[in-house]
Amino acid sequence: xxxxxxxxxxxxxxxxxxxxxxxxxxxxxxxxxxxxxxxxxxxxxxxxxxxxxxxxxxxxxxxxxxxxxxxxxxxxxxxxxxxxxxxxxxxxxxxxxxxxxxxxxxxxxxxxxxxxxxxxxxxxxxxxxxxxxxxxxxxxxxxxxxxxxxxxxxxxxxxxxxxxxxxxxxxxxxxxxxxxxxxxxxxxxxxxxxxxxxxxxxxxxxxxxxxxxxxxxxxxxxxxxxxxxxxxxxxxxxxxxxxxxxxxxxxxxxxxxxxxxxxxxxxxxxxxxxxxxxxxxxxxxxxxxxxxxxxxxxxxxxxxxxxxxxxxxxxxxxxxxxxxxxxxxxxxxxxxxxxxxxxxxxxxxxxxxxxxxxxxxxx
Amino acid sequence: xxxxxxxxxxxxxxxxxxxxxxxxxxxxxxxxxxxxxxxxxxxxxxxxxxxxxxxxxxxxxxxxxxxxxxxxxxxxxxxxxxxxxxxxxxxxxxxxxxxxxxxxxxxxxxxxxxxxxxxxxxxxxxxxxxxxxxxxxxxxxxxxxxxxxxxxxxxxxxxxxxxxxxxxxxxxxxxxxxxxxxxxxxxxxxxxxxxxxxxxxxxxxxxxxxxxxxxxxxxxxxxxxxxxxxxxxxxxxxxxxxxxxxxxxxxxxxxxxxxxxxxxxxxxxxxxxxxxxxxxxxxxxxxxxxxxxxxxxxxxxxxxxxxxxxxxxxxxxxxxxxxxxxxxxxxxxxxxxxxxxxxxxxxxx
Numbered sequence: 001x002x003x004x005x006x007x008x009x010x011x012x013x014x015x016x017x018x019x020x021x022x023x024x025x026x027x028x029x030x031x032x033x034x035x036x037x038x039x040x041x042x043x044x045x046x047x048x049x050x051x052x053x054x055x056x057x058x059x060x061x062x063x064x065x066x067x068x069x070x071x072x073x074x075x076x077x078x079x080x081x082x083x084x085x086x087x088x089x090x091x092x093x094x095x096x097x098x099x100x101x102x103x104x105x106x107x108x109x110x111x112x113x114x115x116x117x118x119x120x121x122x123x124x125x126x127x128x129x130x131x132x133x134x135x136x137x138x139x140x141x142x143x144x145x146x147x148x149x150x151x152x153x154x155x156x157x158x159x160x161x162x163x164x165x166x167x168x169x170x171x172x173x174x175x176x177x178x179x180x181x182x183x184x185x186x187x188x189x190x191x192x193x194x195x196x197x198x199x200x201x202x203x204x205x206x207x208x209x210x211x212x213x214x215x216x217x218x219x220x221x222x223x224x225x226x227x228x229x230x231x232x233x234x235x236x237x238x239x240x241x242x243x244x245x246x247x248x249x250x251x252x253x254x255x256x257x258x259x260x261x262x263x264x265x266x267x268x269x270x271x272x273x274x275x276x277x278x279x280x281x282x283x284x285x286x287x288x289x290x291x292x293x294x295x296x297x298x299x300x301x302x303x304x305x306x307x308x309x310x311x312x313x314x315x316x317x318x319x320x321x322x323x324x325x326x327x328x329x330x331x332x333x334x335x336x337x338x339x340x341x342x343x344x345x346x347x348x349x350x351x352x353x354x355x356x357x358x359x360x361x362x363x
Numbered sequence: 364x365x366x367x368x369x370x371x372x373x374x375x376x377x378x379x380x381x382x383x384x385x386x387x388x389x390x391x392x393x394x395x396x397x398x399x400x401x402x403x404x405x406x407x408x409x410x411x412x413x414x415x416x417x418x419x420x421x422x423x424x425x426x427x428x429x430x431x432x433x434x435x436x437x438x439x440x441x442x443x444x445x446x447x448x449x450x451x452x453x454x455x456x457x458x459x460x461x462x463x464x465x466x467x468x469x470x471x472x473x474x475x476x477x478x479x480x481x482x483x484x485x486x487x488x489x490x491x492x493x494x495x496x497x498x499x500x501x502x503x504x505x506x507x508x509x510x511x512x513x514x515x516x517x518x519x520x521x522x523x524x525x526x527x528x529x530x531x532x533x534x535x536x537x538x539x540x541x542x543x544x545x546x547x548x549x550x551x552x553x554x555x556x557x558x559x560x561x562x563x564x565x566x567x568x569x570x571x572x573x574x575x576x577x578x579x580x581x582x583x584x585x586x587x588x589x590x591x592x593x594x595x596x597x598x599x600x601x602x603x604x605x606x607x608x609x610x611x612x613x614x615x616x617x618x619x620x621x622x623x624x625x626x627x628x629x630x631x632x633x634x635x636x637x638x639x640x641x642x643x644x645x646x647x648x649x650x651x652x653x654x655x656x657x658x659x660x661x662x663x664x665x666x667x668x669x670x671x672x673x674x675x676x677x678x679x680x681x682x683x684x685x686x687x688x689x690x691x692x693x694x695x696x697x698x699x700x701x702x703x704x705x706x707x708x709x710x711x712x
Contacts, residue, residue, distance in 0.1 A: 085684040099681075111680030114687055119632050120622070121673070124440035128677045131432035145537040146626035149550060212533055 060338035061173035068158040070334050071135050073327070077109040078102065079129030083142035083166075084117050088273075089300040093363035094165065094320040098138060101323030119143050126150045130159065137161045138326050144169045144215075151175045162330060164322040167215075172341035177333065180325050180343040184216050187316045187347060188223020191295050194314035194351065195228070195235070195266055198293040202234030203265030206257050208250055208278060209242040210270040217242075220270045220297060239264065243274045250277025258285045269296040272303035272315065279311045299350060304362040307355035317348040320363060410648050410664035413698050417671050425678040433674065435556060441670035442563040443468075445663060446618035448641040449563075449570050450611030452662045455645050456574070457607045458587035458654030459512035463501065463519030464615040465637035467494045469630075470527040471619025476538035476629030477530065479545045486545040486624070490616040497523060498612015499605065506604030516608075520638065527631065534631040540624060549624025559621045566614070570659040583607060587654030644669055647698050668698065 063070065080099075086092045095112065102110040111129055115122030119142050129137060130153050137159055141147070147168050154161055154176075161168075161176040168176055195205060207224065210217035221240075228235050239261050243249035250273060257264060258281065269275035275296035282292060289310030296303055299317030306312040325345055333339045350358055421428035447464050454461045471490035478489035497519060504515045528534050540546045552558040574580035582603040585593035594600045623629050642652075648665035650657025672694050676687050 082684070085688075087684070095683075111677065112682075113677045113680070114684035116684055116688070118635065119630055120440070120443065120634075120637075123626070124436065124670075124673070125677060127436040127440065128433060128674055131430060131436045132427040132678070132680075143537075143630055143632050145539070145628040146630040148546075148627035149625055152550065212535070 059172075059341045061177060061333070061341055062338045063333060063336050066158070066160065066173055066177060066333075068160055070336070073136065073331060073334065074106045074108070076107075076135040077111060077129075077133045078107055078136045078138070079126070079132070079134035080110060080112045080138045081122055081126050081129065081140065082112065082114045083122060083140045085114065089302075089363050090298065090318070090320045094140060094322060097321040097323035098326065099323070101327050105327055107327070115142055117142065119146065123147075123150060127153060130154060130157065135159060136330055138322075139163050139168070141166045141168050147175075160330065160333065162326050164326060165320070178329060178339055178341055178343055180322055180329065180345055182318050182347055183344050184219035184318075185223040187297050187318060188220040188225075189227040190223075190316045190347075190349065191220070191268055191297055191314070192224045192227035192231070194295045194316070194349075195224075195268055195293065196232040198295065198313040199232075199235060199266050201232045204236050204238045204261070204263060205266040205268055206239035206261065206264050207237060207241075208253060208267060208269040208274040209240060210274075211244045212242055217270060224268055235266075243269075243277065245271050245273060247273040247277040247280075250274030251281045252277070254278040254281035255284065258282065258287075264292060266293040266295070269294060271318075272296050272298035272300045275312060275315075276302055276306065279306055282311075299348060299362050301359065301362040304350045304355050304359055307350055307352060308359065313352070315350040317350065319345045319347045321345075408649075408661070408664070409701055410661055410668050410698060413701065414664050414668045414671060417668070417675065421671065421675050421678065425675070428674070428678055431555075437667070437670045437674050438560050439557055441666050442557075442559040443618045443622045444637070444640055444644065444669070445563045445666040446559075446566060446621070447615050447637060448644040448662050448666050449566055449659060450607075450614035451638075451641040451645050452570070452648070452650055452657060452659055453574070453583055453607045454512075454611050455642070455650050455652060456587045456654060456657045457583045457604060458590065459505065459604065459607065460516065460642070460652075461501075461519075461608060461611045462513065462516040462638045463497070463523055464611060464641055465634035465639075466520050466523035466527065467497060467612055467615035467634075468619040468622070468637055469632075469634035470494060470523050470530070471616035472623035472626075472633060473527050473531050473538060473619075473629035473631060474616075475545070475620035475623040476540050479538075479540045479542040479623075482542050483544045483548070486540070486542055487617075487620055490620040491613055494616025494619070495609060495613045498609045498615075501612070502605035502608030505608060506601040512608075531629065531631045537631060538629040540627045540629075545624050546627050547624075549621050549626070557625065559625065562621065567659055567663050574659055579603070579606065584655055587656075589655070640669060643695060647695065 080095075082091065082095050084091050086095050099110065099112065111132060111134065113122075113125035113129060115125055122142050123146070126137065126139060127150060130150075137154065139161055141163055144167055147170060151161075151168075151170055155174075163176055163179045163181075165181050167179050167181070170176055172178055199205070205228075207221065209221060225237065228237065239257055241253050241257075243253045250269060253274075254267065254277065257267075267275070267278050269278055275294050278294060293313045294311065295314050295316075296312060297316045297318055299315050299319070303312060303315045307315060322345065325343060329339050329343060348358070348361065350362065418429075427433055447468060451461055451464060471494050474490040474493055475486045479486035501515050501519050504510050505512050531537070548558050550557060552561060574583065582593070582598050585596070585598045586600050586603050590600060619634070622633070644665035645657070645662050646652060646665070647668055648657070648661030648663070650661060669691075672691050676682055676690055682690065
C-alpha cells in the first residue's frame, strides 16, 4: 500500500494484463503531474478519478468468484448508507457525488440513509436497505468492526457491498466486494514532500494530529514521518499533539504551540479544519502569511482559498467523490469483468501554482 | 399486553378508572362516561395509537414497509433500546433519571466481547456484574445519601465511558467475540427472529408483572408519586431507589452484551446519546418525567414508534440528514402534543 505508483511498475506482466482488463481508463499510468496539468479541463472531466489496484499482486474479483447474479443497475434498488451527518464538506461532497452519479446513470431507486454518527443506527439502516430489496450496497462505514449481522444477511442474498472511504474488517470478494478509498499513508508522504519543498529541506515542524485511535490519523502520521526521515533528515519534528480533526482544537493547540515553540518553521495539519484553526491562531499571534509554512490534507474550498491568500503552502486532497468510481466498479463487476479488491481513488494536489485556477475543483 | 386500568388507577389524576355502571341516570352521563373512558385510553395508549396510525400509513405508502424482512429489521434493531428503556421506565416512575445507561451499554458490550474468550457464561456474567455494581453504587448514592439522580448518573455517564476507554485501550482495541455459543445468542433464534427480541418480550412481560402486581412495583409508584407520603406510610424509599438503579444498570449491561453478541465484537463507539433515546421512548410511552405515573407497555410502544419513524425516513430514502432530524423531532413533538391535548379533553369532561 505504501508505494502506490512504485508498485505498479514492479507488477508482474500477468498481473498488469489483468489490471489493464479491469481498468479501462487511466490507472497506474496516470501520474500526479497529469492530474495537476488537467486543471484547465472542464469540471465534469475532473470528476472522473483515476484508480489503481493495491493489495496482493493485483488480486481481483469476478462475479463468478463472488457467486452473485447479474442484474440491471438502472432498475435495481441501490442502497447508500452514509455514516455521518452531511455537516462537513467531505460528507456533503461524498453524498452528493453518489446521488449525482446515480441520477446521471439513470438509477432511479437509490435509497440513501444517514446514521448520524450512531453505529447502531447504521447497522439498522443497512439491514432495512436489505429488507427494502437493495441489490447493491454502497456503505461509508462509521466503524470497521461490528458488521457481522449485515455481512451475514448480505451474503445470504449475495448482495455485493462496496465500502467507501473506510474499510470493513472482513474478507473482500466474499463478505464484501471491494473497498474504494484514498491511500492515507500516501497522502502523508505527499504532504511531507510539499513540506520539504516549502522549507528547503531543513527546519522544525509541528504536527497537528487527527483524532486518536483510527487508521486515518495513524497512516497520515506514519506516511509523513517516514518520508521526512528518508528524504530530509534536516527536518526535525519537534511537536506533536492531537487537535481531533476540529478547527477549534487546531486553533487552541497552535496558540499553545507558538508560545512554547516560537522557533517553529512549519505545521503539518492532518486535515484542513485543523489547518484553518492554526491560521486563525497565527493571525492572532501577529504572524504574516508564509512566516510559518502550513501543509494540510483534504482539499476543502476554505483551505484552497487559504493557499491563494498565502497562509497555506499546499493541500493534498482526500477525494470524497466516490460516485463515478463506485458505480463504474459495480457496472464492470456485473458485466463479468474482474475488479480489484481494493480501489485507490486519486487525490489531487493544490499548490501555490494551481490553487487559484483549481478553486472550483475544491469541495 | 397488560391491563390498562392497572395504570390508570395510579394515574395522573389520581381518580379511579371511571365505570359506566348500568345505574347511569341519563343517556348524557353515559355518553360522558364513555368519552372519559376513551380519553383515558387515548392518553395512556397515545403512543400505541400513533404507532398504529404510522404503521397503516407506512403500509399504504411504501411497498417495502409491511414485509416480513422489514418488520423483522425494525424489531431486531429496536430490541436493545427496548431493554435499556425498560430499566429507564422503573427509574423515571420512581421520580429519578438515569443518564448513565448509554455508557453502561457500551461498557457492557466491550466487557462481553472481552469475557467471551472464557466462554458464554463469562461473556454474560462479566458485563452484568460490572454494570450491576455501577448501578448499585449510583443507587446507594442517590437513595442513601440523597444526592440528585441527574448529577450522580451524569458522573456515571462520563466515568463509565472513561472506564470503557481504559478497557479498550482508548477505543483503539475492538475485542472480537470468540465464543460461538455467545455469538449465536445475538444472531440466531426461532422463526427467523433473533434471541434478543424474544428476551425483550420476556423481560417486558416480567416488567409488567413486577410493576403492576408486586409490592416492589407499588413502592416504585409510591416513591415517585410523593416521596414523603410514601416514607410516612412505611414504604422502604431507600431500598426501592437502590433497586431501580440496580435494575437499570443490569438491563443496560445486558442490552450491551446482547448487542455485542449480535455484532460479534465489542464496538467502542456505541451508546452515545442512547440515554436520550431511552428517556424519549419512556416519555412518549406516557410515563411522566415527574414520576409516579407510567407503564411498561407504553415504553415498548414508544421504542417501536422511534424505530418505525426511522424506518419510514429510510423508506423515503432521499432525505438529507438535516431534514431527517427535523422530521424525527417533529414527530416527537406531535406525539407529545397529541397526548397533552387528549389528557386535557379528558379533564374537561
